[in-house]
Amino acid sequence: MIETQGKRDSPRQTGAGSAAAAAASGSGSGSGSGSGSDDHDTAVSIPPVPRFNCRPFSRLISFPNNDILSDLTDDQLNALIFQYFQEKGFEHAAFNFGIEAEIEDIPIDRSIINKGALPSFVRKGFRYTQLKANVLASDVNSFVECCRLDPLDIITNNVDSLSKIIKDRKENAKKKDDDGGKDIYCGVSDQEKESEKQKLGKQKEHVQDMRTQQVSMHSEDQCKVDVHGGPPLIAHTPSLPSMTHQVSDSNVYVFEGHGLQVASCAWSPTDSLLAIGYFSSAARIWKISDDISSMHSSLLSVYVLNDYNAKTDGQNGSITNLAWNGEGELLATGSFEGQISIWSKNGELKKTLKHKDSIFFLEWNRKGDFLLAVSSDYKVIVWDTNKWESKQELAFNSEQLLGVAWRNDTSFALLSENQRIYVFNVGERLPIKTFFGHQKVIGGFKWDPTGTFLASYSIDGAIKIWTFNQRRSLHNLMHSPSVCSIKWSPTGPGTDNPDKQLLLASASTDGTVKIWDCNQWHILYTFDGHREPVTVIEFSPDGELMASGADDQTLFVWRVKNGTILRLCSCYESMVYIVSWNREGNKLAGVFENDTVCVIGLSLDDSSAH
Structure with missing residues (x-):
């Protein structure tokens, strides 16, 4: 049901929409409604650790070899993770995870799972691991004295290693006691403090190492390409490079996030400017040199987009998404706090617009006179950017919106969680068209460049x-x-590339990318190079190249006409979730889950690909 302006809004639901890349990365940097830590299990306090000379009453408990009837299944774990995302307000992360985990097919009533179940079980698991390590570290017939362990130690060590850590601590404590020192308990010892200093030192070294850690580039590698209607072009599938080697390509520049999870990344449509928004920090506009190799030896020009009038005490932080207008003169950023900020390309704040809740989506129409915004309180507002006032408002009664897209300058489509796509004209109260018919959850939709065709896809593989x-x-x-x-593809009649055929590309969990002929609606090519689900794809502005990123931590650049791989970029233990081309199509920005953004320079000449 759709409620138009003038009626009561639906009850507010907190959420962090585009905080999907933040929850998926595990950075813990979410802000707004989804940022607080879960304290459901904090009532169970850790008792003080007894001194060595203290022997409180204890009893022995005999555990069976397997004290649980059966192991936790993948479905049960997925149900807990899905609920955790929802509780934290990570609506888009929950939606995407639900698709891949096929959460609707899991025979578990999630409504009866206790709130905060996943964090509670994890904390209890930590305590159990700590207890087990202490038992292994103690003599068989002795009283077990529990030393507290740092969570980072538990995460990064197995039980045997933890027991050795405990034994070393007890040995050191005993030596101090024998030397006439006071009673020592296994809390925060000098050794632990020194260990923490070493960890901090290693973390700093890791940050510096990441500045030089990057990718291996394979020039003109080919992989198998199936050609519809003819014999397949067979070539070798490139072997993936080592994930730990350093940058040797001067035509690649790496931006380190230093713990700032990237929410959105987009090139200006008219200038060599790259905008990057962070979930827990302000957005930045970087000026990218035409010669990327020169960026390694010079300071980059950057505008940090600070809004000193925002509620965030000096920063318009907690960015959820950003979007350039068609002329590249204005950049809109949305925040978890429900604020839309309009900036000049030089980083000057021009205007602020307010929603009641977190901004899920932002998109300008091509002309740039309307800005479409969707917030997590189920409200859609079309802003008139000439007058900077609301042109149209729609409220969806508890019906979450999962996508938006302009059809042309005066009409747009909204994807609802009830598997319907509504098309509205600007200023009209009711949809002019409703598309429905998918049997499974719709993952997303896209208009073709002229607004003639609408493609939608589902988790069951249907397009x-x-x-x-x-x-x-x-x-x-x-x-x-x-x-x-x-x-x-940005090709076909009515586009900047009218002499080229219109194509549709689809990426799948099977690791392939398929290119569809939009005249006969059959498969032209299948690009089979990734080893895990392909998460993101993007045509270059001329339609000649395609970038694809996947869970296998690789970013490929393909030549569409023959499946040749011009680039293979790999970042250590990190999936790719955003790719963006600049206007000329000779630079590509790729965002990896470890907060790294790499800008890759490309030559459009087959024989001189860098």
């Missing part, structure tokens, strides 16, 4: 093509087992 002239989908394509992303 539907819709037009305004038909009630049912015009075509039903399949890319099994599950589609993660789709993109139209």
Whole structure:
């Protein structure tokens, strides 16, 4: 049900929408409604550790070899993770995770799972591991004296290593006691303090190492490409490079996040400016040199987008998303606090707009006179950017919106969680078209460059093509087992590349990217190079190249016409979740889950790819 302006809004639901890349990364840097730590289990306090000369009453408990009837299944763990995302307000992370984990097919009533179950079990698991390590560290017939362990030690060591740490601490404590020192208890000892100093030193070294850690570039590597209607072009699948080698390519520049999880990244459509927004910090606009190799030896120009009038005491922090207008003169940023800030390309704050809750989506129309914003309180506002006032407001009664897209300058589409896509004209109260028919949850949708075709995809691998002239989908394509992303090429009649054929690309959990012929609606090519689900794809501005990022920690740049791989970029233990081309198509920004953004320079000449 849709409620138009003038009626009561639906009850507010806290959430952090685009905090998906933040929850998926585990950075713990979420802000707004989803940032607080879970304290449901804090009532169980850790008792003081007894001194060596203290022998309180104890009793022996005989545990069976397996004290749980059976191991935790993947489905049960996924149900706990899904609930945790929802409780923290990470709505988009929950949605994406639910698709990949097929959460709707898990036979568990999630409504009866205790609130805060996952953090509670993790904390108890820490205590159990600590107890087990202490038991192993003690003599068989002795009283067990529990030394407290740092959570980082528990995460990074197995039980045997932990027991050795405990034995060493007790030995050191005993030596101090024998030397006439006071009674020592296994709390925070000098050894632990020294250990913490060493950890901090290692962390600093790791940050510096990450400045030089990057990628291996394979020039003109090919992998298997299936060509529809003819014999497949077979070449070798490139072996993935080592994940720990250092940068040797001067045409790659790496921005380190230093713990700041990237929420959004986008090139200006008119200038060599790269905007990066962070979930727990302000956005930045970087000026990228035409010669990337020169950036390694010079200071980069950067504008830090601070809003000193915001509620965040000096910073417009907690960025959820950002978007450039068509002329590249204005950048809009949305925040967890429900504020939209409008900046000049030189970092000057021009205007602030307010929503009641976190901003999920921001998108300008092509002309730039309207800015579409969706917030987590189920409200949609179309802002008139000439008058900077609300042109249209829609409220969805407890019906979460999962996507938005302009069809043209005066109409747009909204994807609802009830598997319906509504199309509205600006200023009109009711949708002019509703598309529905998917059997499973819709993952997303895209208009073609002219707004003629609408493609939507589902977790069951179905891709539907819709037009305004038909009630049912015009075509039903399949890319099994599950589609993660789709993109139209910027080609065909009515585009900047009118002489090139319109194509549709789809990425799947099977690690492949398929290119579809939009005349006959069949597969032209299958790019089979990734080893795990492909999370993101993007055509270059001329449609000649395609970038694809995957869970296998690789970013590929393909030549569309023959499946040649021009670039293979790999970042240590980190998936790719955002890719963005600059206007010329000779630079690509890739965002990795370890907070790294790399800018890759490309040559459009086959024979001189860097």
